[in-house]
Each structure stands twice: as C-alpha cells, then as structure tokens.
Amino acid sequence: MPGDSTVTTLAPVETVPAAELVENALERAEHAEPTRTDAELLLHARGDQLDRLLSVAGRLRDRGLQTAGRPGVITYSRKVFIPLTHLCQDRCHYCIFVQSPGKLQKAGKAPYLEAHEILDIARQGAALGCKEALFTLGDRPENRWPVAREWLDAHGYESTLDYVAAMSLLVLQETGLLPHLNPGVMTFAELQRLKPAAPSMGMMLETTATRLWSEKGGAHYGSPDKDPAVRLRVIEEAGQLQIPFTTGVLFGIGESYAERVDALIALRASSARWGHVQEVIVQNFRAKESTAMMQTGDLDTEEYAAAVAVARLVLGPDARLQVPPNLTDATELSLLVRAGIDDWGGVSPLTPDHVNPERPWPEISELARLTAASGYTLRERLTAHPHFVRAGTPWINETVLPAVLALADEQGLALEGMRPVGGGAAVPVGGSELAGRAKLAGRELGLRPTESSASHPSTAPSPMAAVLARAEANPTGLSDGEYAVLLGATGDELEALAQLADGLRREAHGETLSFVVNRNIDSSLVRERARATATGGGLGLTDIDELVAEAVALGASEICMQGPVYPELGAHGYEDLARRVTAGRAGLHLHAFRPAEIADGAARAGLSLDDFVAALVDAGVGSVPGTGARILDDDIRATLSGGPGRDLTVARYLDVVTAAHRGGLRSTATMVYGHIETAAQLVGHLRTLARLHDETGGFTEFIAMPFVPASAPDAPPHLAARGPNTRKTRAVHAVSRLMLAGRIDHIQAAWTKLSPAERDAVLRGGADDLGGVLLDGTLNPAAGPEAGLELSRDEVERVGTALGRSVWQRTTLYGRAVAGAGVA
Numbered sequence: 001m002p003g004d005s006t007v008t009t010l011a012p013v014e015t016v017p018a019a020e021l022v023e024n025a026l027e028r029a030e031h032a033e034p035t036r037t038d039a040e041l042l043l044h045a046r047g048d049q050l051d052r053l054l055s056v057a058g059r060l061r062d063r064g065l066q067t068a069g070r071p072g073v074i075t076y077s078r079k080v081f082i083p084l085t086h087l088c089q090d091r092c093h094y095c096i097f098v099q100s101p102g103k104l105q106k107a108g109k110a111p112y113l114e115a116h117e118i119l120d121i122a123r124q125g126a127a128l129g130c131k132e133a134l135f136t137l138g139d140r141p142e143n144r145w146p147v148a149r150e151w152l153d154a155h156g157y158e159s160t161l162d163y164v165a166a167m168s169l170l171v172l173q174e175t176g177l178l179p180h181l182n183p184g185v186m187t188f189a190e191l192q193r194l195k196p197a198a199p200s201m202g203m204m205l206e207t208t209a210t211r212l213w214s215e216k217g218g219a220h221y222g223s224p225d226k227d228p229a230v231r232l233r234v235i236e237e238a239g240q241l242q243i244p245f246t247t248g249v250l251f252g253i254g255e256s257y258a259e260r261v262d263a264l265i266a267l268r269a270s271s272a273r274w275g276h277v278q279e280v281i282v283q284n285f286r287a288k289e290s291t292a293m294m295q296t297g298d299l300d301t302e303e304y305a306a307a308v309a310v311a312r313l314v315l316g317p318d319a320r321l322q323v324p325p326n327l328t329d330a331t332e333l334s335l336l337v338r339a340g341i342d343d344w345g346g347v348s349p350l351t352p353d354h355v356n357p358e359r360p361w362p363e364i365s366e367l368a369r370l371t372a373a374s375g376y377t378l379r380e381r382l383t384a385h386p387h388f389v390r391a392g393t394p395w396i397n398e399t400v401l402p403a404v405l406a407l408a409d410e411q412g413l414a415l416e417g418m419r420p421v422g423g424g425a426a427v428p429v430g431g432s433e434l435a436g437r438a439k440l441a442g443r444e445l446g447l448r449p450t451e452s453s454a455s456h457p458s459t460a461p462s463p464m465a466a467v468l469a470r471a472e473a474n475p476t477g478l479s480d481g482e483y484a485v486l487l488g489a490t491g492d493e494l495e496a497l498a499q500l501a502d503g504l505r506r507e508a509h510g511e512t513l514s515f516v517v518n519r520n521i522d523s524s525l526v527r528e529r530a531r532a533t534a535t536g537g538g539l540g541l542t543d544i545d546e547l548v549a550e551a552v553a554l555g556a557s558e559i560c561m562q563g564p565v566y567p568e569l570g571a572h573g574y575e576d577l578a579r580r581v582t583a584g585r586a587g588l589h590l591h592a593f594r595p596a597e598i599a600d601g602a603a604r605a606g607l608s609l610d611d612f613v614a615a616l617v618d619a620g621v622g623s624v625p626g627t628g629a630r631i632l633d634d635d636i637r638a639t640l641s642g643g644p645g646r647d648l649t650v651a652r653y654l655d656v657v658t659a660a661h662r663g664g665l666r667s668t669a670t671m672v673y674g675h676i677e678t679a680a681q682l683v684g685h686l687r688t689l690a691r692l693h694d695e696t697g698g699f700t701e702f703i704a705m706p707f708v709p710a711s712a713p714d715a716p717p718h719l720a721a722r723g724p725n726t727r728k729t730r731a732v733h734a735v736s737r738l739m740l741a742g743r744i745d746h747i748q749a750a751w752t753k754l755s756p757a758e759r760d761a762v763l764r765g766g767a768d769d770l771g772g773v774l775l776d777g778t779l780n781p782a783a784g785p786e787a788g789l790e791l792s793r794d795e796v797e798r799v800g801t802a803l804g805r806s807v808w809q810r811t812t813l814y815g816r817a818v819a820g821a822g823v824a
C-alpha cells in the first residue's frame with residue numbers, strides 16, 4: 001500500500017561482467033541482432049563502452065527512419081491528458097496517480113471526470129493545436145470501490161470501460177481530438193468495443209518478472225492487473241484485433257537485467273506476430289514522495305541510456321522507440337537521442353503528466369531546440385503512427401478514420417499548425433486563440449461547468465459537414481486529409497458532394513455531353529500469319545486493315561489500340577502496327593499503346609523513351625491511353641499484378657507519361673479504385689496526376705475505373721470479391737472533379753465498367769464525357785476485350801436528354817468532330 005515502508009523492490013544485485021565480455025558483445029552487436037545473453041551484457045555498458053553502444057543503436061535508428069521515409073525526424077504528439085478516474089483496483093507501489101475514495105472525497109473530487117469537464121480540457125487543448133486526447137485512468141475501480149460502482153450506475157454506464165468508450169466518442173465528435181486509450185487491462189470484447197472509438201490504444205507491459213507481482217514486497221504485489229501473463233494476453237489480443245498499439249517497459253521497479261531483456265524480447269515477438277506495436281516506450285521509474293517505493297533509487301542516466309540502446313538493438317531499426325522527455329533532465333536528453341529513440345511520446349502544452357506530475361514536460365519549443373541540438377528535427381505526429389494512418393482500415397476503424405485523415409499530412413504525420421475543430425477537421429492555429437500556457441495559468445482545468453452540447457452529441461456537426469462546408473467555399477483548396485474525408489460521404493452528404501462536383505462540371509462545360517466515335521483493337525491479338533476467322537484466335541495484319549477500314553466507313557475518328565505487341569512482329573512491331581493503321585488515312589486519330597507497352601517498345605527498339613516517342617509520332621500515333629495507372633503506389637501495383645517487378649514502378653510509369661507529353665503525345669489519365677487502396681492513397685494518386693499535369697499540361701481527360709476482379713487475373717484470389725459500390729463510385733468521381741478542377745477539366749464516365757444507373761449518377765456528379773462509343777461493327781467481334789460493347793448515337797442522345805445536356809461528338813483531343821460523319 002502507498003506509504004507502507006516495509007515494501008522492498010526485490011531488485012537483485014547485478015554482478016558486473018568482465019569488460020572484455022561486454023567488449024565482445026559490442027563487437028557482435030555491430031553486425032547482428034544481439035542474442036539474449038549479449039543483450040544482457042550490453043545493459044552493463046558504461047563509459048566508452050556505452051559510447052560505442054549508443055552509436056550502434058543510433059545508426060540503427062537512423063536506418064529505420066530512412067526506411068520510413070523521414071530521415072532525421074523525431075516525433076511527438078501534441079496532446080491533452082484526461083485522467084478519467086484516479087480510482088483503481090490495483091495498488092502499484094510506485095504509483096502516485098492512484099487515489100483512494102477517502103482522499104478524493106477530502107479533496108472534494110468526484111470519482112470520475114464528468115463529460116463537460118472532459119470536453120473542457122479537450123476544447124482548450126484543441127485551441128492550442130493539440131490533436132490527441134490521452135485517456136489514462138485507474139484499472140476497473142468498480143471491482144474494488146463501491147463509490148465507483150455507484151457513480152457508474154447513477155450515470156448509466158455498465159463499467160469504467162463502457163464510460164471510456166462513450167467519452168472517447170464524445171471527444172472525437174465534439175472536438176475532433178483523436179483519443180488514445182490507456183485504461184489498463186482490457187478483455188478481448190472490450191478491445192473490440194473500443195476500437196471504433198479511438199485510432200490507437202496502449203498499455204505498458206512494464207515487466208515480465210512475475211515475481212514482482214506474486215511475491216510480497218514486489219512493486220506489483222496486490223495488483224491483479226499487473227500479472228505479466230495477463231498483460232501479454234492483452235497485447236496479443238490487441239494484435240489479433242489489428243489495433244495500433246503503444247506498449248513498453250517500465251525499468252527500475254525491481255527487475256533484473258535479464259528480466260529487462262526478457263520483456264523487450266516478449267514485445268518484439270508480439271510485434272512480429274501481429275504488426276500492431278506502433279511504438280515501444282522505455283520508461284524509467286521515478287520514485288515519488290509518499291509512495292511505498294519512495295526510497296527506491298531512480299535509474300541512473302547511464303544505466304537508462306544503455307537500456308534504451310539495448311531496446312533499439314533488440315527491437316530493430318523499424319521499431320518506433322519512445323522515451324518520455326519529462327522523465328529525464330533536459331541536459332541528459334541528448335544521451336537518449338544518441339541511444340536510438342525516434343519519439344518523445346505525448347507532450348502537452350496544457351495539462352500536466354498526471355502520472356508524473358512533479359515532472360513537467362519541456363515546452364514544445366524547447367523540445368524542438370533540444371532535438372535540433374542533437375542533430376534531429378522535431379515533427380508532430382498523431383496518436384496513431386504514420387504507418388497506420390497511411391494504411392487506414394483495417395487498422396483504424398472507419399468511424400474514426402475521417403477524423404484522423406483530417407489532421408494528417410501526406411506522410412501520415414500531423415498537419416502542424418492546424419487544430420481540430422468541433423465536429424472534426426482542422427483550421428490553422430493562430431491569432432488570439434493561441435493563448436499558450438500563460439493565459440490558462442491559474443484556471444482550474446476541467447472543473448468549470450460549460451454550456452457545451454455534451455448531452456446532445458448527436459446534434460453536433462459531423463466532421464464531414466465541416467469539410468463539406470470548406471469544400472463549398474474552396475473546392476480545390478482542401479488538404480489531402482480533407483479530400484480523403486469526403487471520399488467517405490454517404491446519404492445527404494454524398495448528395496451535397498455530388499452537387500458541388502456537378503456545379504464545377506457545369507462551370508467548365510455548360511450543359512453538354514461529349515463522346516468520341518472509335519473502335520478498340522487489342523494489339524496483343526495481332527499475329528502476322530493468323531486470321532481470326534480462320535483460327536478462332538488472333539488477328540492477322542489484313543484483319544487490322546479491314547477493321548480499320550470498316551471503322552472509318554462507320555464514322556470513327558479514332559482507333560484505340562492497346563496491348564503488348566507480339567514479339568514475332570519484330571523489334572519495331574509497335575511502330576509498324578501504328579503505321580499500318582494510319583498510313584494513307586489522314587484524319588484518323590490513332591490513340592495507342594499504354595505506358596507499359598511504350599516502355600517495352602523502347603526497350604525492344606533499343607531506343608530511349610524520348611526517341612521511341614518520336615518514332616511513334618512518326619508512325620502516326622496521335623495520343624496515348626494513360627491506362628495501367630492502377631493506383632500510383634508501388635505496393636499496390638505489386639499486389640494487383642501478382643508480385644513485385646511485374647508492373648512498371650510508379651517512377652517508371654510517370655517517366656513514360658512525361659516522355660510522351662514531352663514528345664507531343666497527349667494522354668488520358670486513369671485510376672482503378674475499389675480494391676485495396678486506402679482513401680489516402682487514392683487522394684495521393686489524384687495529387688500525383690494533378691502535379692504531373694501542372695508540369696506538362698499533357699492530360700486530356702481523367703477516367704476513374706472501378707476495379708473489376710475478372711480483369712485483374714494476376715491479383716491474389718482474396719481480391720476476387722473486391723470492387724467498389726455505387727456510393728464509392730459516386731464519391732470518387734465527385735472528389736476527382738474537385739481535385740482536378742482547373743487542371744484536368746474533362747472527366748469521363750467509364751460506361752463500359754459502370755451500370756447504366758451508375759453511369760448517369762457520375763454524369764450528374766462530376767463527369768462530363770462518355771468517352772468512346774466503341775463501334776462494334778460486323779467484321780470481328782473478338783477484336784478486343786470490349787468487343788460487343790457499343791453505344792449507339794440514339795443511346796447517347798437518350799442519356800444526354802435525360803441529363804438535360806446537348807450531346808456533341810468530339811475528336812480524341814476534344815476538338816469538334818467533322819460534322820456529318822456517320823455514327824452507327
């Protein structure tokens with residue numbers, strides 16, 4: 001019990017190993033992950049040996065940050081601390097956070113913070129640019145204290161964790177702050193229930209030393225929630241549920257060096273199994289006045305630095321490693337940076353660290369200065385680490401993802417200088433609202449009644465509504481996170497989004513609907529000697545002649561030709577085929593060869609991209625289909641194409657398109673959505689296209705194509721059931737119009753891949769063009785994958801009339817097609 005001076009720490013005396021043993025372990029650590037024995041030896045490194053240990057660990061961290069795409073960046077989360085309850089069923093002998101009902105009563109405090117108090121803290125934090133609401137509390141106090149049970153009953157909550165879920169959602173909804181839940185031990189069902197209420201959760205493992213829990217005198221004796229087996233179970237289950245999870249070790253509470261290593265290895269194992277450990281905290285015990293362990297000495301700085309470095313070596317370069325910047329003196333923080341950390345955890349400009357209230361956090365500006373002095377850059381992150389923010393679902397539940405994305409930048413870090421607003425999203429921090437500590441000093445935080453709508457959370461504006469309002473004011477000026485939020489629109493909000501996109505379409509094109517008369521030919525079917533009619537497969541060159549002639553006779557202005565040209569057709573197969581189509585047919589536009597085929601053709605012809613593009617132009621190619629863009633993300637491209645290296649890399653794809661544009665060939669821009677891409681990746685794709693267009697001006701139109709598993713035969717089988725629904729299709733088209741407005745002004749409805757109802761819906765929500773009507777003709781129904789699909793002029797007219805738009809026939813490059821050309 002606190003104050004019980006009989007408590008000892010059960011800390012074994014460590015035998016100092018021979019210097020040579022540590023030396024040898026250091027030698028090995030330079031090249032490989034340390035063994036258990038070596039890790040334990042390395043915990044003894046001091047002086048020069050410690051210096052060497054730190055530099056090995058520091059280099060490992062640097063490598064990991066490089067891999068993560070943020071070299072030299074140390075992160076922190078700007079947060080408020082919400083101590084939901086100080087009551088606890090446990091009695092950890094070092095804890096000053098825990099209070100008895102008697103003590104609370106004496107201080108005139110209620111067992112739990114009330115909703116309005118919580119919102120007060122959150123709102124003040126939001127005004128200061130905080131983005132995290134850390135819920136830290138005692139474990140399941142209702143099991144031990146009748147006042148806790150009574151309070152929960154009176155307020156209509158089944159359990160403390162039930163109340164945590166409700167308050168977490170309330171804070172999210174009312175303030176946009178992202179909750180991080182640290183409520184101690186949770187059951188599987190509780191973890192599951194809490195997941196939709198917060199982007200991340202955490203619980204320190206603290207130690208694997210069961211004896212500190214089972215033996216009298218141990219720091220955890222009498223604390224049911226500190227059985228290491230129970231805590232490891234929670235960490236495992238959080239992994240099974242794919243919850244971005246913060247955990248860590250608490251060193252200096254009586255564990256041996258060997259036990260320190262055991263705990264780190266246990267965390268490494270769980271992390272490797274589930275991939276959910278977003279950061280590991282290496283926390284140093286700090287003795288508190290009036291606790292049973294007040295006499296236990298704190299870890300000395302060198303011992304702590306060695307432990308941090310060993311944690312880095314055990315956990316590897318890609319682990320995120322946190323030390324709290326308030327539990328070490330400012331002058332010694334640089335040692336911890338050298339030891340391989342990459343994160344300072346949550347830091348608050350407003351609230352104290354209620355667990356270590358005697359140790360205030362450094363000012364964030366001071367932390368930035370200290371970090372810079374160590375050679376690193378301080379960057380704000382969100383409560384969920386960038387990897388999980390970028391991955392989105394299933395790690396971050398759909399219910400909280402929009403609020404997360406509203407605060408995230410492209411890297412998945414925090415949008416610095418922005419603050420969450422009531423109902424989500426973000427606005428710039430600034431002006432008189434950036435009150436700082438000074439203004440808040442002396443104010444009793446969290447106890448002031450407020451006129452908030454806490455009791456009517458459902459009347460609060462949703463994050464979506466706030467983003468929509470901003471989109472209406474400035475459709476092209478939202479952040480990536482905000483566009484990602486819009487992709488989740490449903491119901492009335494989806495209607496509003498579609499209307500906004502429709503308005504932008506009208507501004508650009510008036511009430512018109514364009515189409516082009518063309519025929520698609522699959523160039524991969526061309527075999528020199530084969531005749532489709534004779535062999536039932538493949539096209540001969542004379543078949544091509546006839547297909548083209550028929551198309552022209554039927555009024556086509558364009559031949560669209562895609563597909564890798566059969567190697568038998570020679571080193572210049574692409575150019576020859578193009579010439580075959582265009583020779584002697586002035587006025588016929590050849591829209592040919594995907595980026596992948598251009599890359600292939602250049603390689604076959606032994607030409608640079610630029611020279612090959614020139615050769616294609618010479619052969620009569622007039623523009624390029626920008627198909628095969630999928631989602632411009634290398635991981636996604638590898639998955640959809642059945643493995644790495646099977647598809648062009650993003651960089652190569654963009655190189656080819658840029659070379660085509662540079663060589664005078666304009667192209668379409670495309671995207672395939674509704675498979676495994678996250679909202680953030682989809683928005684990133686649109687940004688990339690817009691950026692490329694800003695450089696080259698080369699895109700004619702944008703075509704968003706729903707994922708059709710049947711046409712991605714190389715994708716893994718579990719994607720066979722993927723594909724977007726109509727809601728997503730509409731949101732994607734509308735957001736595309738918003739993001740591309742003023743740049744790529746034509747948006748095509750890919751009618752061959754949409755149902756008629758979807759086609760009409762996207763034409764009412766951003767799209768202005770129907771693309772090719774795809775003459776089928778009579779000659780060869782097997783000329784391509786879209787054979788048999790055809791829109792008649794009558795059908796196009798009907799679609800236009802229903803939309804109130806005048807239909808016009810365009811050329812590939814959006815000129816007016818020659819009047820009088822016949823259309824099937």
Ligand SMILES: O=c1nc2n(C[C@H](O)[C@H](O)[C@H](O)CO)c3cc(O)ccc3cc-2c(=O)[nH]1
Nearest residue numbers: 180182201202203204246345346353355383
């Ligand atoms: O202010 C604190 N924040 C603590 N945090 C919050 C932490 O600093 C970050 O704000 C969150 O981890 C979000 O990244 C914890 C979070 C956990 O999941 C587990 C343990 C802790 C421990 C502390 C702590 O002692 N003090």
Ligand SMILES: C[C@H]1O[C@@H](n2cnc3c(N)ncnc32)[C@H](O)[C@@H]1O
Nearest residue numbers: 094095204206250283284285286355
């Ligand atoms: C919030 C986290 O802080 C840790 N914790 C609790 N008390 C102390 C202390 N005196 N010193 C350092 N860390 C502490 C526990 O591990 C808890 O999980």
Ligand code: SF4
Nearest residue numbers: 088090092095098138
């Ligand atoms: S550390 Fe957590 S579990 Fe232990 S007494 Fe304090 S609040 Fe309770």
